Amino acid sequence: MRRGATSAPRPAVATGYSRPVALRISVVGTGYLGAVHAACMADLGHTVVAIDVDPAKVEALAAGRAPIFEPGLDELLERALATGRLTFTSDYAAAAGADVHFICVGTPQRRGENAADTSYVFAAAESLAPHLGASTLVVGKSTVPVGTAARVLERLRRGAPAGDGVRLAWNPEFLREGFAIEDTVAPDRFVYGVDGDTADADVALLDQVYAAPLATGTPRLVTDFATAELVKVSANAFLATKISFINAMAEVCEAAGADVVALAEAIGHDDRIGHKFLGAGLGFGGGCLPKDIRAFMARAGELGADQALTFLREVDAINLRRRSRMVDLARAECGGTLIGKKVAVLGAAFKPNSDDIRDSPALDVARAAHLAGATVTVHDPKALPVARRVHPDMSYADTIEAACEGADVVLHLTEWKDYRDIDPAALKAVVSSPHIIDGRNALDPARWRGAGWTYRALGRPHPVVA
Ligand SMILES: NC(=O)C1=CN([C@@H]2O[C@H](COP(=O)(O)OP(=O)(O)OC[C@H]3O[C@@H](n4cnc5c(N)ncnc54)[C@H](O)[C@@H]3O)[C@@H](O)[C@H]2O)C=CC1
Ligand SMILES: O=C(O)[C@H]1O[C@H](OP(=O)(O)OP(=O)(O)OC[C@H]2O[C@@H](n3ccc(=O)[nH]c3=O)[C@H](O)[C@@H]2O)[C@H](O)[C@@H](O)[C@@H]1O
Known part of the structure:
Protein backbone atom coordinates (compact mmCIF):
# COMPACT_ATOMS: atom_id res chain seq x y z
CA MET A 1 0.00 0.00 0.00
CA ARG A 2 1.60 3.16 -1.25
CA ARG A 3 0.69 5.64 1.45
CA GLY A 4 1.52 3.37 4.34
CA ALA A 5 -2.11 3.07 5.38
CA THR A 6 -2.70 0.60 8.16
CA SER A 7 -5.33 -1.96 7.36
CA ALA A 8 -7.90 -3.30 9.74
CA PRO A 9 -9.70 -6.50 8.71
CA ARG A 10 -12.24 -5.68 6.01
CA PRO A 11 -14.94 -8.33 5.67
CA ALA A 12 -16.33 -6.74 2.48
CA VAL A 13 -13.07 -7.22 0.57
CA ALA A 14 -13.56 -9.96 -1.95
CA THR A 15 -10.94 -12.37 -3.28
CA GLY A 16 -10.55 -14.69 -6.27
CA TYR A 17 -10.02 -12.19 -9.06
CA SER A 18 -10.25 -13.04 -12.71
CA ARG A 19 -7.26 -13.48 -15.01
CA PRO A 20 -6.21 -10.51 -17.15
CA VAL A 21 -8.46 -10.07 -20.19
CA ALA A 22 -7.96 -7.27 -22.70
CA LEU A 23 -11.14 -5.20 -22.86
CA ARG A 24 -12.43 -2.40 -25.07
CA ILE A 25 -12.79 0.72 -22.96
CA SER A 26 -14.01 4.25 -23.53
CA VAL A 27 -13.00 7.11 -21.24
CA VAL A 28 -15.12 10.26 -21.34
CA GLY A 29 -13.26 13.40 -20.22
CA THR A 30 -9.51 13.71 -20.62
CA GLY A 31 -8.52 16.16 -17.86
CA TYR A 32 -6.23 15.40 -14.92
CA LEU A 33 -8.20 12.26 -14.14
CA GLY A 34 -9.33 11.03 -17.57
CA ALA A 35 -6.09 11.50 -19.52
CA VAL A 36 -4.16 9.54 -16.91
CA HIS A 37 -6.85 6.88 -16.59
CA ALA A 38 -7.04 6.36 -20.36
CA ALA A 39 -3.27 6.08 -20.76
CA CYS A 40 -2.94 3.74 -17.78
CA MET A 41 -5.77 1.48 -18.98
CA ALA A 42 -4.09 1.19 -22.41
CA ASP A 43 -0.80 0.46 -20.69
CA LEU A 44 -2.51 -2.36 -18.77
CA GLY A 45 -3.32 -3.94 -22.15
CA HIS A 46 -6.85 -2.69 -22.83
CA THR A 47 -7.90 -0.95 -26.05
CA VAL A 48 -8.99 2.55 -25.13
CA VAL A 49 -10.78 5.35 -26.91
CA ALA A 50 -10.75 8.60 -24.95
CA ILE A 51 -13.35 11.27 -25.70
CA ASP A 52 -13.35 14.96 -24.83
CA VAL A 53 -15.45 17.90 -25.98
CA ASP A 54 -12.32 20.08 -26.04
CA PRO A 55 -10.79 19.58 -29.50
CA ALA A 56 -7.49 21.24 -28.51
CA LYS A 57 -7.03 18.69 -25.72
CA VAL A 58 -7.89 15.83 -28.06
CA GLU A 59 -5.43 17.05 -30.67
CA ALA A 60 -2.60 17.45 -28.15
CA LEU A 61 -3.20 14.06 -26.55
CA ALA A 62 -3.47 12.31 -29.91
CA ALA A 63 -0.08 13.80 -30.78
CA GLY A 64 1.36 12.45 -27.53
CA ARG A 65 1.49 15.85 -25.81
CA ALA A 66 -0.11 15.89 -22.37
CA PRO A 67 -2.02 19.16 -21.94
CA ILE A 68 -1.08 19.07 -18.24
CA PHE A 69 2.19 18.55 -16.41
CA GLU A 70 2.04 15.21 -14.62
CA PRO A 71 5.27 13.32 -13.98
CA GLY A 72 5.63 10.37 -16.39
CA LEU A 73 2.51 11.15 -18.42
CA ASP A 74 4.28 12.20 -21.62
CA GLU A 75 6.32 8.98 -21.63
CA LEU A 76 3.28 6.87 -20.81
CA LEU A 77 1.25 8.49 -23.60
CA GLU A 78 4.04 7.90 -26.08
CA ARG A 79 4.29 4.25 -25.07
CA ALA A 80 0.52 3.68 -25.15
CA LEU A 81 0.00 5.51 -28.47
CA ALA A 82 2.78 3.46 -30.05
CA THR A 83 0.87 0.24 -29.28
CA GLY A 84 -2.10 1.50 -31.30
CA ARG A 85 -4.35 0.65 -28.33
CA LEU A 86 -4.98 4.29 -27.33
CA THR A 87 -6.88 6.83 -29.44
CA PHE A 88 -8.40 10.23 -28.71
CA THR A 89 -11.46 11.79 -30.33
CA SER A 90 -14.31 14.25 -29.86
CA ASP A 91 -16.74 11.86 -31.50
CA TYR A 92 -18.92 9.92 -29.06
CA ALA A 93 -19.77 7.41 -31.78
CA ALA A 94 -16.26 6.01 -31.27
CA ALA A 95 -17.41 4.71 -27.88
CA ALA A 96 -19.82 2.25 -29.52
CA GLY A 97 -18.75 -1.33 -29.00
CA ALA A 98 -16.73 -0.76 -25.85
CA ASP A 99 -17.23 -3.21 -22.98
CA VAL A 100 -16.81 -0.54 -20.28
CA HIS A 101 -17.29 3.25 -20.44
CA PHE A 102 -15.65 5.43 -17.79
CA ILE A 103 -17.08 8.87 -17.01
CA CYS A 104 -14.21 11.14 -15.90
CA VAL A 105 -15.59 14.65 -16.54
CA GLY A 106 -15.27 17.56 -14.12
CA THR A 107 -17.57 18.37 -11.18
CA PRO A 108 -16.46 21.90 -10.27
CA GLN A 109 -17.99 24.12 -7.62
CA ARG A 110 -21.04 25.96 -8.94
CA ARG A 111 -20.40 29.65 -9.38
CA GLY A 112 -21.50 31.54 -6.25
CA GLU A 113 -22.56 28.38 -4.43
CA ASN A 114 -21.01 25.58 -2.41
CA ALA A 115 -22.70 22.80 -4.37
CA ALA A 116 -21.02 20.77 -7.11
CA ASP A 117 -21.93 21.39 -10.72
CA THR A 118 -22.87 17.91 -11.93
CA SER A 119 -24.10 19.11 -15.31
CA TYR A 120 -21.00 17.78 -17.10
CA VAL A 121 -21.65 14.29 -15.73
CA PHE A 122 -25.25 14.33 -16.95
CA ALA A 123 -24.21 15.78 -20.32
CA ALA A 124 -21.62 13.02 -20.70
CA ALA A 125 -24.22 10.37 -19.82
CA GLU A 126 -26.66 11.81 -22.35
CA SER A 127 -24.04 11.91 -25.10
CA LEU A 128 -22.91 8.38 -24.33
CA ALA A 129 -26.36 6.79 -24.05
CA PRO A 130 -27.22 6.49 -27.78
CA HIS A 131 -23.98 4.56 -28.32
CA LEU A 132 -24.48 1.98 -25.59
CA GLY A 133 -25.00 -1.60 -26.65
CA ALA A 134 -27.18 -4.20 -24.95
CA SER A 135 -24.76 -5.30 -22.24
CA THR A 136 -22.30 -2.52 -21.65
CA LEU A 137 -21.25 -1.18 -18.29
CA VAL A 138 -20.89 2.53 -17.62
CA VAL A 139 -18.58 3.37 -14.70
CA GLY A 140 -18.61 6.76 -13.00
CA LYS A 141 -15.24 7.91 -11.68
CA SER A 142 -15.96 11.62 -11.18
CA THR A 143 -16.42 12.85 -7.61
CA VAL A 144 -20.15 13.44 -7.19
CA PRO A 145 -22.68 14.34 -4.48
CA VAL A 146 -24.27 11.26 -2.95
CA GLY A 147 -27.37 10.32 -4.95
CA THR A 148 -25.93 11.31 -8.32
CA ALA A 149 -25.22 7.77 -9.54
CA ALA A 150 -28.85 6.72 -9.28
CA ARG A 151 -29.87 9.77 -11.35
CA VAL A 152 -27.14 9.09 -13.92
CA LEU A 153 -28.45 5.54 -14.33
CA GLU A 154 -31.96 6.87 -15.00
CA ARG A 155 -30.60 9.29 -17.58
CA LEU A 156 -28.56 6.55 -19.30
CA ARG A 157 -31.50 4.19 -19.46
CA ARG A 158 -33.77 6.91 -20.84
CA GLY A 159 -31.35 7.67 -23.68
CA ALA A 160 -29.98 4.25 -24.55
CA PRO A 161 -31.51 1.96 -27.17
CA ALA A 162 -30.90 -0.90 -24.72
CA GLY A 163 -33.00 0.91 -22.09
CA ASP A 164 -33.01 -0.99 -18.81
CA GLY A 165 -30.22 -3.20 -20.14
CA VAL A 166 -27.73 -0.44 -19.41
CA ARG A 167 -25.66 -1.00 -16.25
CA LEU A 168 -23.83 1.45 -14.03
CA ALA A 169 -21.17 1.21 -11.34
CA TRP A 170 -19.57 4.01 -9.34
CA ASN A 171 -15.83 3.56 -8.92
CA PRO A 172 -14.43 6.73 -7.32
CA GLU A 173 -10.87 7.75 -7.99
CA PHE A 174 -8.37 8.54 -5.22
CA LEU A 175 -5.32 9.64 -7.23
CA ARG A 176 -3.13 12.54 -6.15
CA GLU A 177 -1.79 14.93 -8.76
CA GLY A 178 1.95 14.53 -9.02
CA PHE A 179 1.56 10.78 -8.34
CA ALA A 180 -1.36 10.18 -10.67
CA ILE A 181 0.05 7.25 -12.64
CA GLU A 182 1.31 5.38 -9.60
CA ASP A 183 -1.99 5.98 -7.81
CA THR A 184 -4.03 4.76 -10.82
CA VAL A 185 -2.20 1.49 -11.33
CA ALA A 186 -1.35 0.81 -7.69
CA PRO A 187 -4.04 2.47 -5.56
CA ASP A 188 -4.57 1.91 -1.84
CA ARG A 189 -7.91 0.33 -2.68
CA PHE A 190 -10.60 0.01 -5.29
CA VAL A 191 -14.18 0.82 -4.38
CA TYR A 192 -16.99 -0.44 -6.60
CA GLY A 193 -20.46 0.94 -5.98
CA VAL A 194 -22.91 -1.43 -7.69
CA ASP A 195 -26.65 -1.84 -7.90
CA GLY A 196 -29.37 -4.27 -8.85
CA ASP A 197 -29.50 -7.75 -10.36
CA THR A 198 -26.37 -7.30 -12.43
CA ALA A 199 -24.16 -6.36 -9.48
CA ASP A 200 -22.15 -9.61 -9.58
CA ALA A 201 -21.54 -9.31 -13.32
CA ASP A 202 -20.52 -5.66 -12.92
CA VAL A 203 -18.04 -6.54 -10.20
CA ALA A 204 -16.62 -9.33 -12.35
CA LEU A 205 -16.17 -6.95 -15.30
CA LEU A 206 -14.46 -4.31 -13.17
CA ASP A 207 -12.20 -7.05 -11.82
CA GLN A 208 -11.18 -7.73 -15.42
CA VAL A 209 -10.43 -4.05 -16.00
CA TYR A 210 -8.23 -3.92 -12.91
CA ALA A 211 -6.96 -7.51 -13.05
CA ALA A 212 -3.28 -6.51 -12.98
CA PRO A 213 -3.38 -4.24 -9.91
CA LEU A 214 -5.77 -6.60 -8.13
CA ALA A 215 -3.33 -9.45 -8.69
CA THR A 216 -0.81 -7.56 -6.54
CA GLY A 217 -3.19 -7.68 -3.58
CA THR A 218 -4.86 -4.25 -3.81
CA PRO A 219 -7.93 -4.34 -1.57
CA ARG A 220 -11.24 -4.09 -3.38
CA LEU A 221 -14.45 -3.14 -1.62
CA VAL A 222 -17.91 -3.63 -3.04
CA THR A 223 -20.66 -1.31 -1.82
CA ASP A 224 -23.93 0.24 -2.95
CA PHE A 225 -23.91 3.45 -5.03
CA ALA A 226 -24.45 5.82 -2.10
CA THR A 227 -21.67 4.36 0.02
CA ALA A 228 -19.19 4.49 -2.86
CA GLU A 229 -20.05 8.13 -3.54
CA LEU A 230 -19.67 8.94 0.15
CA VAL A 231 -16.38 7.05 0.55
CA LYS A 232 -14.82 9.45 -1.91
CA VAL A 233 -16.02 12.72 -0.40
CA SER A 234 -15.49 11.57 3.17
CA ALA A 235 -11.89 10.60 2.38
CA ASN A 236 -11.24 14.09 1.00
CA ALA A 237 -13.06 15.67 3.94
CA PHE A 238 -10.85 13.72 6.34
CA LEU A 239 -7.67 14.79 4.55
CA ALA A 240 -8.80 18.43 4.54
CA THR A 241 -9.67 18.21 8.22
CA LYS A 242 -6.26 16.80 9.07
CA ILE A 243 -4.54 19.69 7.29
CA SER A 244 -6.78 22.28 8.93
CA PHE A 245 -6.25 20.64 12.32
CA ILE A 246 -2.52 21.19 12.12
CA ASN A 247 -3.04 24.68 10.75
CA ALA A 248 -5.31 25.45 13.71
CA MET A 249 -2.44 24.29 15.92
CA ALA A 250 -0.20 26.63 13.92
CA GLU A 251 -2.46 29.54 14.84
CA VAL A 252 -2.19 28.62 18.52
CA CYS A 253 1.58 28.15 18.19
CA GLU A 254 1.85 31.64 16.71
CA ALA A 255 -0.08 33.06 19.66
CA ALA A 256 1.94 31.09 22.22
CA GLY A 257 5.39 31.36 20.67
CA ALA A 258 5.52 27.60 20.03
CA ASP A 259 6.68 25.68 16.97
CA VAL A 260 4.08 23.79 14.91
CA VAL A 261 6.72 21.84 12.97
CA ALA A 262 8.09 20.34 16.19
CA LEU A 263 4.53 19.79 17.44
CA ALA A 264 3.52 17.92 14.26
CA GLU A 265 6.64 15.80 14.42
CA ALA A 266 5.92 14.90 18.04
CA ILE A 267 2.21 14.07 17.69
CA GLY A 268 2.82 12.19 14.43
CA HIS A 269 4.93 9.60 16.24
CA ASP A 270 1.70 8.30 17.70
CA ASP A 271 0.71 5.67 15.13
CA ARG A 272 -2.94 6.52 15.60
CA ILE A 273 -2.20 10.06 14.37
CA GLY A 274 0.67 9.46 11.93
CA HIS A 275 2.89 12.03 10.22
CA LYS A 276 1.09 12.24 6.88
CA PHE A 277 -1.01 15.28 6.05
CA LEU A 278 0.29 17.15 9.09
CA GLY A 279 2.26 19.58 6.95
CA ALA A 280 1.39 22.99 8.46
CA GLY A 281 1.63 26.00 6.21
CA LEU A 282 -0.44 27.75 3.61
CA GLY A 283 -3.06 25.01 3.57
CA PHE A 284 -4.86 23.09 0.89
CA GLY A 285 -5.93 24.21 -2.56
CA GLY A 286 -6.42 22.57 -5.92
CA GLY A 287 -9.35 21.34 -7.96
CA CYS A 288 -10.53 18.86 -5.33
CA LEU A 289 -10.24 19.28 -1.56
CA PRO A 290 -11.72 22.81 -1.35
CA LYS A 291 -14.62 22.20 -3.73
CA ASP A 292 -15.28 18.70 -2.41
CA ILE A 293 -15.71 19.77 1.23
CA ARG A 294 -18.03 22.58 0.14
CA ALA A 295 -20.08 20.29 -2.08
CA PHE A 296 -20.25 17.75 0.74
CA MET A 297 -21.67 20.38 3.12
CA ALA A 298 -24.18 21.49 0.49
CA ARG A 299 -25.34 17.94 -0.16
CA ALA A 300 -25.61 17.11 3.53
CA GLY A 301 -27.80 20.21 3.85
CA GLU A 302 -30.09 18.98 1.07
CA LEU A 303 -30.37 15.64 2.87
CA GLY A 304 -31.24 17.31 6.17
CA ALA A 305 -27.94 16.24 7.71
CA ASP A 306 -26.24 19.65 7.59
CA GLN A 307 -25.43 19.61 11.33
CA ALA A 308 -23.21 16.59 10.80
CA LEU A 309 -20.81 18.60 8.68
CA THR A 310 -20.79 22.06 10.23
CA PHE A 311 -17.20 21.36 11.32
CA LEU A 312 -16.21 21.47 7.65
CA ARG A 313 -17.12 25.16 7.63
CA GLU A 314 -14.37 25.63 10.23
CA VAL A 315 -12.01 23.43 8.22
CA ASP A 316 -12.57 25.72 5.24
CA ALA A 317 -12.25 28.90 7.32
CA ILE A 318 -9.02 27.80 9.03
CA ASN A 319 -7.63 26.96 5.62
N1 LIG B 1 -7.69 15.99 -10.57
C1 LIG B 1 -7.59 14.99 -9.73
O1 LIG B 1 -6.52 14.76 -9.17
C2 LIG B 1 -8.75 14.11 -9.40
C3 LIG B 1 -10.02 14.42 -9.82
N2 LIG B 1 -11.08 13.66 -9.41
C4 LIG B 1 -12.42 13.98 -9.89
O2 LIG B 1 -12.45 13.65 -11.27
C5 LIG B 1 -13.29 14.52 -11.99
C6 LIG B 1 -12.50 15.17 -13.12
O3 LIG B 1 -11.52 15.98 -12.54
P1 LIG B 1 -10.34 16.61 -13.41
O4 LIG B 1 -9.82 15.58 -14.35
O5 LIG B 1 -9.42 17.23 -12.45
O6 LIG B 1 -11.13 17.73 -14.23
P2 LIG B 1 -10.65 18.50 -15.54
O7 LIG B 1 -11.43 19.75 -15.57
O8 LIG B 1 -9.17 18.53 -15.60
O9 LIG B 1 -11.14 17.56 -16.73
C7 LIG B 1 -12.47 17.37 -17.10
C8 LIG B 1 -12.50 17.09 -18.60
O10 LIG B 1 -13.82 16.72 -18.97
C9 LIG B 1 -14.09 17.29 -20.25
N3 LIG B 1 -15.54 17.33 -20.45
C10 LIG B 1 -16.45 18.15 -19.85
N4 LIG B 1 -17.68 17.84 -20.28
C11 LIG B 1 -17.57 16.82 -21.16
C12 LIG B 1 -18.49 16.07 -21.92
N5 LIG B 1 -19.80 16.28 -21.85
N6 LIG B 1 -18.00 15.10 -22.73
C13 LIG B 1 -16.67 14.85 -22.80
N7 LIG B 1 -15.76 15.54 -22.10
C14 LIG B 1 -16.19 16.50 -21.28
C15 LIG B 1 -13.44 18.66 -20.18
O11 LIG B 1 -13.22 19.20 -21.46
C16 LIG B 1 -12.14 18.31 -19.45
O12 LIG B 1 -11.11 17.96 -20.35
C17 LIG B 1 -13.85 15.50 -10.95
O13 LIG B 1 -15.06 14.99 -10.47
C18 LIG B 1 -12.80 15.45 -9.85
O14 LIG B 1 -13.32 15.83 -8.60
C19 LIG B 1 -10.93 12.56 -8.64
C20 LIG B 1 -9.69 12.19 -8.21
C21 LIG B 1 -8.51 12.93 -8.55
O1 LIG C 1 -10.11 14.01 -5.14
C1 LIG C 1 -9.06 14.37 -5.58
O2 LIG C 1 -8.94 14.98 -6.63
C2 LIG C 1 -7.78 14.10 -4.87
O3 LIG C 1 -7.57 15.16 -3.89
C3 LIG C 1 -6.36 15.06 -3.15
O4 LIG C 1 -5.23 15.04 -4.02
P1 LIG C 1 -4.58 16.38 -4.62
O5 LIG C 1 -5.59 17.47 -4.61
O6 LIG C 1 -3.92 15.98 -5.88
O7 LIG C 1 -3.40 16.80 -3.65
P2 LIG C 1 -3.01 16.55 -2.13
O8 LIG C 1 -1.69 15.89 -2.11
O9 LIG C 1 -4.10 15.93 -1.36
O10 LIG C 1 -2.81 18.05 -1.64
C4 LIG C 1 -3.92 18.92 -1.58
C5 LIG C 1 -3.51 20.23 -0.97
O11 LIG C 1 -3.20 20.07 0.41
C6 LIG C 1 -1.97 20.69 0.71
N1 LIG C 1 -1.34 19.92 1.82
C7 LIG C 1 -1.16 18.59 1.71
C8 LIG C 1 -0.60 17.89 2.75
C9 LIG C 1 -0.22 18.55 3.92
O12 LIG C 1 0.28 17.96 4.90
N2 LIG C 1 -0.41 19.89 4.00
C10 LIG C 1 -0.97 20.60 2.97
O13 LIG C 1 -1.15 21.84 3.09
C11 LIG C 1 -1.18 20.63 -0.60
O14 LIG C 1 -0.20 21.62 -0.62
C12 LIG C 1 -2.28 20.87 -1.61
O15 LIG C 1 -2.52 22.26 -1.76
C13 LIG C 1 -6.36 13.72 -2.40
O16 LIG C 1 -5.11 13.58 -1.71
C14 LIG C 1 -6.53 12.55 -3.39
O17 LIG C 1 -6.58 11.33 -2.67
C15 LIG C 1 -7.83 12.77 -4.16
O18 LIG C 1 -8.01 11.74 -5.12
Missing part, protein backbone atom coordinates in the same frame (compact mmCIF):
# COMPACT_ATOMS: atom_id res chain seq x y z
CA LEU A 320 -8.45 30.34 4.11
CA ARG A 321 -7.13 32.20 7.20
CA ARG A 322 -3.64 30.84 6.49
CA ARG A 323 -3.63 32.78 3.24
CA SER A 324 -4.43 36.12 4.90
CA ARG A 325 -1.93 35.37 7.67
CA MET A 326 0.72 34.98 4.98
CA VAL A 327 -0.12 38.39 3.54
CA ASP A 328 -0.01 39.91 7.05
CA LEU A 329 3.46 38.42 7.63
CA ALA A 330 4.65 39.79 4.28
CA ARG A 331 3.34 43.21 5.24
CA ALA A 332 5.10 43.02 8.61
CA GLU A 333 8.39 42.02 6.95
CA CYS A 334 8.05 45.05 4.66
CA GLY A 335 7.80 47.45 7.58
CA GLY A 336 4.01 47.56 7.96
CA THR A 337 2.87 48.25 4.40
CA LEU A 338 3.01 46.52 1.04
CA ILE A 339 2.37 49.72 -0.91
CA GLY A 340 5.23 50.26 -3.33
CA LYS A 341 7.10 47.15 -2.12
CA LYS A 342 8.46 44.43 -4.35
CA VAL A 343 7.31 40.91 -3.50
CA ALA A 344 8.74 37.76 -5.09
CA VAL A 345 6.43 34.74 -5.03
CA LEU A 346 8.02 31.32 -5.41
CA GLY A 347 5.30 28.95 -6.59
CA ALA A 348 2.07 29.23 -8.55
CA ALA A 349 0.83 25.61 -8.60
CA PHE A 350 -1.38 24.45 -5.73
CA LYS A 351 1.22 21.81 -4.90
CA PRO A 352 4.63 20.75 -6.28
CA ASN A 353 4.98 18.37 -9.24
CA SER A 354 1.81 19.71 -10.82
CA ASP A 355 0.95 22.65 -13.05
CA ASP A 356 -2.57 22.81 -11.63
CA ILE A 357 -3.40 26.33 -10.42
CA ARG A 358 -7.05 25.71 -9.55
CA ASP A 359 -7.70 27.42 -6.19
CA SER A 360 -3.96 27.79 -5.71
CA PRO A 361 -3.10 29.23 -2.28
CA ALA A 362 0.12 30.63 -3.78
CA LEU A 363 -1.66 32.61 -6.48
CA ASP A 364 -4.29 33.74 -4.00
CA VAL A 365 -1.57 35.22 -1.78
CA ALA A 366 0.17 36.76 -4.80
CA ARG A 367 -3.06 38.41 -5.88
CA ALA A 368 -3.80 39.68 -2.35
CA ALA A 369 -0.30 41.19 -2.07
CA HIS A 370 -0.83 42.82 -5.46
CA LEU A 371 -4.16 44.25 -4.32
CA ALA A 372 -2.45 45.53 -1.17
CA GLY A 373 -0.20 47.70 -3.34
CA ALA A 374 2.89 45.54 -3.89
CA THR A 375 4.59 44.83 -7.20
CA VAL A 376 4.42 41.05 -7.28
CA THR A 377 6.43 38.74 -9.53
CA VAL A 378 5.58 35.04 -9.58
CA HIS A 379 7.84 32.14 -10.48
CA ASP A 380 6.98 28.46 -10.86
CA PRO A 381 8.97 25.66 -12.50
CA LYS A 382 5.97 24.26 -14.44
CA ALA A 383 2.81 26.30 -13.92
CA LEU A 384 3.81 29.59 -15.58
CA PRO A 385 2.20 28.88 -18.98
CA VAL A 386 -1.19 28.12 -17.44
CA ALA A 387 -0.86 30.93 -14.86
CA ARG A 388 -0.04 33.44 -17.59
CA ARG A 389 -3.06 32.25 -19.57
CA VAL A 390 -5.55 32.23 -16.69
CA HIS A 391 -4.28 35.30 -14.80
CA PRO A 392 -2.74 37.59 -17.43
CA ASP A 393 -3.01 40.53 -15.00
CA MET A 394 -0.16 39.20 -12.79
CA SER A 395 3.60 39.53 -13.49
CA TYR A 396 5.73 36.45 -13.99
CA ALA A 397 9.41 35.62 -14.31
CA ASP A 398 10.97 32.57 -15.92
CA THR A 399 13.81 32.26 -13.43
CA ILE A 400 13.98 32.41 -9.65
CA GLU A 401 16.61 35.15 -9.88
CA ALA A 402 14.50 37.32 -12.16
CA ALA A 403 11.47 36.93 -9.86
CA CYS A 404 13.57 37.92 -6.83
CA GLU A 405 15.43 40.81 -8.36
CA GLY A 406 15.11 43.87 -6.11
CA ALA A 407 12.59 42.09 -3.84
CA ASP A 408 11.81 43.45 -0.39
CA VAL A 409 10.49 40.04 0.63
CA VAL A 410 10.50 36.55 -0.91
CA LEU A 411 7.47 34.32 -0.27
CA HIS A 412 7.99 30.57 -0.60
CA LEU A 413 4.48 29.29 -1.32
CA THR A 414 4.75 25.99 -3.23
CA GLU A 415 7.38 23.54 -2.02
CA TRP A 416 9.09 22.61 -5.30
CA LYS A 417 12.48 20.92 -4.92
CA ASP A 418 13.95 23.74 -7.05
CA TYR A 419 13.32 26.09 -4.14
CA ARG A 420 14.91 23.80 -1.56
CA ASP A 421 17.96 23.71 -3.84
CA ILE A 422 18.35 27.52 -3.94
CA ASP A 423 21.73 28.81 -2.76
CA PRO A 424 20.58 31.48 -0.26
CA ALA A 425 23.95 33.29 -0.44
CA ALA A 426 23.70 33.68 -4.21
CA LEU A 427 20.06 34.80 -4.07
CA LYS A 428 20.94 37.38 -1.40
CA ALA A 429 22.97 39.27 -3.99
CA VAL A 430 19.85 39.68 -6.14
CA VAL A 431 17.23 40.90 -3.64
CA SER A 432 16.85 44.34 -2.14
CA SER A 433 16.35 43.02 1.44
CA PRO A 434 17.06 39.42 2.39
CA HIS A 435 13.72 38.52 3.97
CA ILE A 436 12.08 35.16 3.24
CA ILE A 437 8.80 33.80 4.54
CA ASP A 438 8.39 30.06 4.22
CA GLY A 439 4.71 29.36 3.64
CA ARG A 440 5.28 25.62 3.42
CA ASN A 441 7.77 24.96 6.23
CA ALA A 442 9.91 23.21 3.67
CA LEU A 443 13.12 25.24 3.66
CA ASP A 444 16.02 24.80 6.06
CA PRO A 445 15.94 27.82 8.40
CA ALA A 446 19.59 27.36 9.39
CA ARG A 447 20.80 27.54 5.78
CA TRP A 448 18.92 30.75 5.11
CA ARG A 449 19.80 32.40 8.41
CA GLY A 450 23.41 31.30 7.97
CA ALA A 451 23.50 33.15 4.64
CA GLY A 452 22.29 36.35 6.29
CA TRP A 453 18.56 36.12 5.58
CA THR A 454 15.71 36.89 7.95
CA TYR A 455 13.72 33.62 7.86
CA ARG A 456 10.10 33.54 9.03
CA ALA A 457 7.59 30.73 8.73
CA LEU A 458 3.92 30.10 9.37
CA GLY A 459 3.28 28.61 12.80
CA ARG A 460 6.85 28.94 14.02
CA PRO A 461 8.48 31.36 16.48
CA HIS A 462 10.54 34.21 15.13
CA PRO A 463 13.40 33.57 15.00
CA VAL A 464 12.92 29.84 14.56
CA VAL A 465 14.80 27.86 17.17
CA ALA A 466 15.69 24.99 14.82
